[in-house]
Amino acid sequence: QKEVEQNSGPLSVPEGAIASLNCTYSDRGSQSFFWYRQYSGKSPELIMSIYSNGDKEDGRFTAQLNKASQYVSLLIRDSQPSDSATYLCAVNIINSGNTPLVFGKGTRLSVIA
């Protein structure tokens, strides 16, 4: 059974702080990792993807992957109230064709102005 675990939150951070979101996964064969942001009542939108160990930065967002420890994290620097949303972690097994991503239940982030 492939599982992806996230702390449901809410995670509250003050405006301008760094928000750290974590995700662990059970299947060691997992190779592709994605972070989606979902505003209330809206569909998820992709914000980051990462495929190899280490850090990947895109603007205020940094994804970190550690395959040995089976976790992936998302850092949001200079958090803004507009970052308040639920963040979904999703995992895929490489060489598995188009089999579905496995999603965590999401972490709700609240950025306090």
Add this chain to the structure above:
Amino acid sequence: DGGITQSPKYLFRKEGQNVTLSCEQNLNHDAMYWYRQDPGQGLRLIYYSQIVNDFQKGDIAEGYSVSREKKESFPLTVTSAQKNPTAFYLCASRQGGDTGELFFGEGSRLTVL
């Protein structure tokens, strides 16, 4: 613009009625998926299709049916056998390959009266 179109956005139905949710994509993606999301919950996979005229059950397929007669289209029927159909339904698609990202439509919100 390329994307995924779901319709209707909001749908009300009486108990005992079947309803069909439409999903059309012009991204030329091979794979398409249907997810269900309940309040405060993650995404649960209903059905997916990796190729035309083929589809597989997801984790919660009971009470649902799908077809994939065209690459662009993957409609979902919520039957009267689905005991608790009120939910937010998300259609998604993905290009082939190991690192293909999942793209979502805007969702359809079904309410059973």
